[in-house]
Amino acid sequence: MPDRQDPRLRTLIENATVHFHSARPGADEMWGSGFLVAPGWVLTCAHVLLGRVGEAGGDEFRVRGPGLHDGRPVAARLEACLYEGDIGAEPDEWTVLPVEQDLALVRLTDPAVRHECVWLSDRSDHPLGEDRTVYGYRPAEGGAASAWYGQATVSSQDGPYGLRLGPSNLFPEGVSGGPVLDSATGAVVAVIKSRRAEQTGGLSLAVSLMRRFEDHYPRIMAAHDVWHHGRRKEMHNWVSRQLELPGGAAGREGDAWSPVDRRQALALLAEVAPPDAPHTVTLLVRRARGDDPPGRPHLPVTWRDGHGQLYEGDQPQGAYVFLRYLRLVQLFLEAHDPAPHDPEPFDPAPADPVPVRRLGDWIEERLAWVPPSLHTNVRDATLPDGLLPARTGTVPPYPERPVVLLELEPLDDDVSRVYWTLRVDDGGEDSDVPRDGDTTGPGVELIRLRSVIARPLADAFKAVDTPELPAPLEVALDLRHFDTPVHEWQIYDSAPLWDTARQQLLGVRRSVVIRDIGRRGVPAESWERRWYGMLAGRRLTARNTVFDGGGPHARHFDDLDPGEIPVQCRRAGTGAGQHAMRRALDAGHGVALWHHGEHTGPSCGPGCDELHRSTLGFLADVTHPAELPERLRRIREHISKGNGRHWADSVAVLYDDPRRPLPAEEGVFDAP
Template sequence: MSERGDRLFDLVRAATVHLLPAGGKDSPLWGSGFFVAPGWVLTAAHVLRPYLAADRTVLFRVRGEGVDAEARLAEWLITDPRGPKVPLAEDLALVRLVGEHPHECVWLTDRAARHSGALKACGYYPGPPEAHFRMVDAVINGQEDTHGLIIKPDIDLQSGMSGGPLFDPATGAVVGLIKSRRKEKDGGKAVAIAALRRFGETYRTVMAAHDRWHGEEPVSESGDNWIDLQGGPTADQGAVWTPRDRREALALLAELPPPPDEPTVNLIAKKARSGSQWPGATPELRTWRDGHGLLYEGADPLIFLRYLRLVEAHARARGAGSALLGDWITKRLRKDPRRPLHALAQDVTLPDELRPPPEGTGPERVVISYPGPGEGPVVALLLDPVIGAQPVRFFWQIWYDDGDGLPEVHETDPSVHGCRPDELVQALRVPLGGLLESKDREGDPVPLEVGLPAEHFDTAVHRWRFADIAALNDPGHLGARRRLVLRALERRGYPDNRWLDRWQGMTAGRRFEGWRMPPPGAVDPTGYRTAERHRIPVMCRPAGHGTGNVAMKHALNSGHAVALWHIGPHPERGACLPECDTLHARVEKFLETLGSLAELPDRLRHVRQDISEQRPGSTWAEPLALLYDDPRRPLPAEETETVDAPL
C-alpha cells in the first residue's frame, strides 16, 4: 500500500461517522454514514427508518473522529416509510448537524457511470465497549436496477457498516454507499452515488456546498488535502485535465445559478463534445457539475473548457455571468500547449434553443407545436389491462423518445398483479413524475402520451397530479402543466394506410372544424371513412362504453388520429342534453384558434391552465379528453407474450 493511499484512507476515516440515539456513551449503534458537505451526512435510509418512521423530527447523534454532535433527518428518498423493506433506489438519507462543527468531507465523484472493480468499503461496527471503524477490500462485480451495485460474495461486511462509503483508491473518490450485507453470506449490495441526484433541489444545495468546501483547499489535521492526494506526478501538465483543474472548475460552477432544467445541461454538454454522444444512457443532470461528469471520455482539457465557456455564456445571457469563471478559463487555456486548438474553447456560441426569450414575452402563452419524429422528446406511458382481471388492473410501461433515435423503455411495472386505477398515481409518482421533471425544459415541459385501449379512454389522466403540494404559481395537474394526449393502444406497432392517409391530409391543412360524433341516427361506419380531412371528431359523451365506444372504434378503424370527447356522464338513450350543444359550440370556436394541427395539444393545455387558475369562461373544457395519435411515431409494438391475470 502506497504512502499516498494511506494518507487518503486517513481522510476517508476522518469523514466517516456512525449514527446512534441521542442518549449516553454506550448507546447502541444504528449504522454508519459520512460527511459530504459541511454539516451534511449521507447515510442509508433503512438505518434511520426504525427510529424515525413515526416521527421524523427526532434528534439523534452523529459521532466520528473529532465529531460528536446532535443531528436530525433532513430528507430521505423513502416513499413508504412503513413498507416491508426499503427499495434499493430509495435507500438514501441526508442528515443535518445541529450547530456548526469542523470536520473532514469526502470527495464525491461527479461521474454517473456505475463503478466496477476493486474499492474499499468503510464503516463502523459495534463494540464493546465503543464502535470501531473498519475498512475492508471489496469488489463490485454486478449491477442491479438503476443505481444498485453488487458487492462480490467473498467480502466480509460487518453489521453496522450500512450507510458507510465505498471509496475508489484509483480515482480518490467516493463512488457509492453500503446498503446491506447478504444474510448469512459474505458480500452485499450498495447504492451508486449518482442516486443522490434524486434529492432534486436538496442535492443541488448539498453539492454546491461540497464543491465550495473543497474549492477552498481545506487542510486536515494531518496536513493533507483530498484533491492534492489525487493529483499524481503529472498534475501540472497543461494537456491533462487534472484533479486540481476539476476542483477549481466545480467550485466556480457552484457559484453560478443552477441550471433551469436538465435538458439545458444535456444540450451544453453535447455541444461541448461537438455534438457527439457520451457512452451509455444519459443520467439525471441536476447541476452543472453533473454535466462536467459526462466529459471524461478522452479527458481532453479543451472539451472541459469549452463546456465551462458555454455554461458561463448561458449565465451571462441571463445577467448572471461570472468574471471569475471567465478569467479562470482564460488562464487555464494558456497552460495548454496546443495553440491551434484553442479556438475550440474560445469561439463558442449558445445554441438558439438556449438563448433567453425576448424581453416582455412570457413562455406561458407561447404555443408550442407538438413534436413529430425527430423534432423533440416525448414521454409515453402505456397502460395495458391485465387480461381476465376483475376489477380491472393495469400493467404499466414508461418509454422515452429523445427525438434523436428510437424510443427506449425507461421503467416497467415491477408488480406481479398490476395496479388498480386508483393505485396508478401513487405507483407512477416516482418513476413517471421523476422522468417528466428531469426532461422538462424551462418554458417547454416534455409532452406526455398515455396509451390506453378505447374501453379506457375515459381515464381522467389530465386530472392526475404527482406533487402533493404544488407551488402557488405552478399548475399541479398533468393536463395543465404539459401537453397531454391519449393514444390508442390497439394501434401500437406499424400504422395502416387509412391512418397514415388521414393524418397526412389533416396536417396539410390550416383550418379545422368539429364533426359531431356519432352523427344523428344509427352509428354507420361509412360516415367515419368519408369524413372530410379537416373535420375533427367531437363527442359530447364518454368514449369508453355504449354508443360512444362504438363510435370511437369506428373512428379508429377509419383512420381518425385526432378526436375530442367529454368523459363525463351522458344519457345512453334519447336526445342530447342542452349542455351538449353548448360544448360543441365552444369546441368549434376553440378549433378556430388553430394555425396547424400540431398546435392542438398545447392550445388545450392553455385552456386547462385557465381552469387551474380559475379564470372565467374556461370550465367547459375541464372534462375534455384528446386523442392525438401520430402514425409517424406509433407506440412501441406489443410484446409477443400475452399478459394474463396472475393466479
C-alpha cells in the same frame, strides 16, 4: 486481495468517517456509521437512524469521529430523509428499507465545528471492479466504536442505485452508512447499506442517490466543491492524492483533464446560478460530447452532475470536451441572465461578484494548454435551439420539445389489467428505449395504475421539464380505455421545485393527449394522407359524429375533409361512441375530441349542443393542428382557477401524429 490503499488518502477518509450515538446519558450503544460530505453535513443510511431519533425524527443525538472536534462528540439532528415511512417507528426484524429510500442527511448543530470532508464522485455510472474500499465502525466493548475498513469488489448492479458487493467480502455490524471509496480514482462512490443475512458480501448505494434530496443536494454539493477548492494549498488533500492514483490524469500538458482541473471547474460551477432544469444540463452535455453519455445516466440536477457525464469508460474525455461544456454553461447563463438567488445560511459565499465572467476567464486560461487545433471546438460552441431564449408568451408548436410517452397495453384475457411502458422522447439516441415499465406477469389493474406509476411518471417529467415548458404527456391506449381521465390525475411531486402548485391536475400543468396503441410501427397510408391533408388546409372545423339513433357508417368518416375534426358527446370506449371512434380511426383520423363523462341519456340534450357549439368556436381559432393540445391546456388552466362547470372539463383529445409513430412492439408479452 492486496491492499491498494494510499496511506495518506486513507487518513483523509478515516478523518471524515463518523459514528452515531444517543444523546441520553448512559446510552452508549453505537448506532452505525456515516461520513462528512460538506461543512456541517453528514450522509448515512436512513435505517441507521430508524426508531432512534424520536417520534417526529427531531431528537438531538451525537456524532463522533477522529477528525471531528478532536474526537469529542458533536450534537446533530436529522435534517432530511428519503425514507417514506415513519422514521420514528421502531424497526422489526422484517424491516428492510428500499434502496431508493435508504439515505439520510444529518446536520451538525454547531456550524463552527471544523472537520474533514470526503471527495464525492460527480459520476452517475460506477463501473464494476475490485478497487473499492469500505470504511466504517463496528461496536466495541462498553458501547465504544472501533474503526474498520476492508476491500471490496462491486460484482453487479441492483437497480439504478444499488451496487452489489462480491461474495468474498464480509462486513461487520455497524459499518452501515459508511463510505465506499473507489481506490483507483480516490472518490467516494457509494454508501454501504447492508451485509447479506446468511452469506458474505453486501449492498451499497450509489452516491448519485443523493440527488433525490431535492431541497438540499444542490447547496450541499456547491459547499462540498468550494470547501475542497479552499484546501488546494494544503500539502495532503484529496486532489493531491488523486493525482497519484491510476484514475488520475496527472499532467496538464496537451489535452488531459486532471483532478486539479476538475476541482477548479467544479468550484467555479458552484458559484454561478444553478441550472433552471435537469433537461438544460442534459442538452448541454449532449452538445459538448457530440453524443449521448453511455448507459442511462441518473438525472443531472446540478452543473456538477453534467461534468460527471463527460467520461468515457474509466477515464475523462479530453480537456476540450470539458471546456466546451463549461463554455456552453457560460453561454446559457449569459443568454438567460439569471437573477441572483438569495443565499441560505449554509450556501457558500460567492468568491467573485461576476462568477460567470470568472468562469469564462478560466476557460480561456485553461484553453492555452489545449492543442490549438481544438480551440475552435470550445470558442465556437453554440447553444442548442431548445435553450435559446424564447420570446415572451410563445410556446414551441407541438411536439417540438421533449415528450413523455406512456403506453398502456391491455392483457389479452383481462381488459381491466394493463402492461405499462414509459418512454421519454427528448431527441436523444435512445428515445425509443423504455425508461421504465411492467410488461410481464399479471400486469396492473387499471384502477390502481395511477398509484403504481406516480413516481416513475414524476421522475420522467423532472427529466425533461423546464420552468416555462412542462413536457407534454402522450398516453397510448386501447380504444376500450380511451375514456381513462388521465388529464384529471394528480401526480404528487410531478412538478419541480420552482412550481408552487405541486398538486395540479396533469391536464392543467401540461398538454395531455391520447394516442391509439393499435397504431404501432409503420403508419397506414390513410392515416398519413389525412394528416398531411389536414396540415395543408387553412382551417379546422368540428364535425358532430354521433347522432341520436345510432352511430354513423364508415363512409361518414371517409367522406370528411381532412380539416374536419370528429367531435362526439359520448364516451369513446363504449356503445355508440366506441363504434364511431373505431370508424374514425379506421378512416385515418389523427385528431378527434370527445366527452369522456357519462351521457345524460339515450338522446342528446342541451349539454351535447353546448359541446358542439363550443368546440366549433374553439377549433375556428386554431390556425394549425399543433396548437390544439396547448390551447386546450390553457383553457383547463383558466377554468382551474374558478368554480363551476365548463365544456372542456370532461373533454379528451386524440392527437396521433403519424410522423412520430409509436415504437413497434418488441417480442411477445408474457402470459399472466
